[in-house]
Structure formats: C-alpha cells, structure tokens
Amino acid sequence: MAFGYQSTRHPFGQLRNEMDRLLTGFFGPTADGFLSAAFRNQPAVNVWEQDDALKVEIELPGVKSEQIDVAVAGGELSIKINRPESEPEGVVYHRRERPEGPLTRVVRLPIEVNADRVEADLHDGVLTVTLPKAESAKPRKINVTGT
Numbered sequence: 001m002a003f004g005y006q007s008t009r010h011p012f013g014q015l016r017n018e019m020d021r022l023l024t025g026f027f028g029p030t031a032d033g034f035l036s037a038a039f040r041n042q043p044a045v046n047v048w049e050q051d052d053a054l055k056v057e058i059e060l061p062g063v064k065s066e067q068i069d070v071a072v073a074g075g076e077l078s079i080k081i082n083r084p085e086s087e088p089e090g091v092v093y094h095r096r097e098r099p100e101g102p103l104t105r106v107v108r109l110p111i112e113v114n115a116d117r118v119e120a121d122l123h124d125g126v127l128t129v130t131l132p133k134a135e136s137a138k139p140r141k142i143n144v145t146g147t
Contacts (some may be wrong), residue, residue, distance in 0.1 A: 054131040061125040073116040
C-alpha cells in the first residue's frame with residue numbers, strides 16, 4: 001500500500017486521519033473516530049435541532065428516573081447517572097460491557113437555551129431532554145425599509 005498526500009492539508013492532519021482510520025478498523029466502526037462514546041464506555045447520545053428547541057437523546061437501558069440528574073449551566077447539559085453496582089452470586093462473566101456505578105455525560109450545547117423550561121422524559125430506556133431555544137438564539141425577521 002502506497003501512502004501519498006491526498007491534498008495540500010498539513011501532514012500531521014493526514015497522519016491523524018490515517019491513524020484514526022487504522023484504529024477504527026481495528027476496534028470496529030465508531031461514529032467519531034478512535035475515542036468515540038462507545039469506546040469510552042459512555043452511553044450513546046444524539047443531539048439535533050427541531051423547531052424552537054434543541055433535543056438530546058441518550059440511551060440508558062435499565063436506569064430509573066430517580067437515578068438520573070439533569071442540569072444545564074454555562075452552555076453545557078450535564079447528565080449524571082447512578083447505576084447501582086451488582087455482583088450476582090454464582091455468576092461468571094464472559095463479557096461485561098454495560099457500565100455500572102456513577103457516570104456523568106456532558107454535552108456542549110451548540111446554541112443558547114432557556115434553562116428554566118428544560119424538560120426530560122425517560123421512556124423505554126431512552127432519556128429525551130428538550131431544551132427550548134433562548135429568544136436570542138431564535139431567528140428574527142428584520143423589516144427592510146426603503147424606496
């Protein structure tokens with residue numbers, strides 16, 4: 001296999017891309033390269049903008065609503081989960097990938113939100129957080145005057 005510059009990008013940037021490609025192939029497909037949330041043993045998160053709100057969805061199988069703490073501060077959404085640790089007697093694990101114990105996931109918010117109106121709903125192991133946009137983040141129609 002021959003390596004050559006694909007464009008005029010910086011050589012270290014290309015090296016990083018090649019290393020990400022190599023390691024991603026070794027550890028399996030990931031959404032955002034070598035250190036994805038799945039690799040770091042963190043729950044998967046989706047973030048999208050819909051109408052006048054930002055939506056954040058996070059997979060939390062087996063977690064109850066009283067084990068979750070959601071907070072918004074400084075342009076970040078913080079989700080703290082406390083899964084109880086369990087050690088069933090007489091069990092020999094062959095593979096154990098689901099995390100236990102305390103876990104915090106912080107999501108940097110791409111827009112300003114109204115923290116007073118944030119809502120969180122846990123349904124079928126998926127936490128959906130609705131963050132209404134702040135008035136300053138909503139598009140504003142500007143009237144054009146002239147002749």
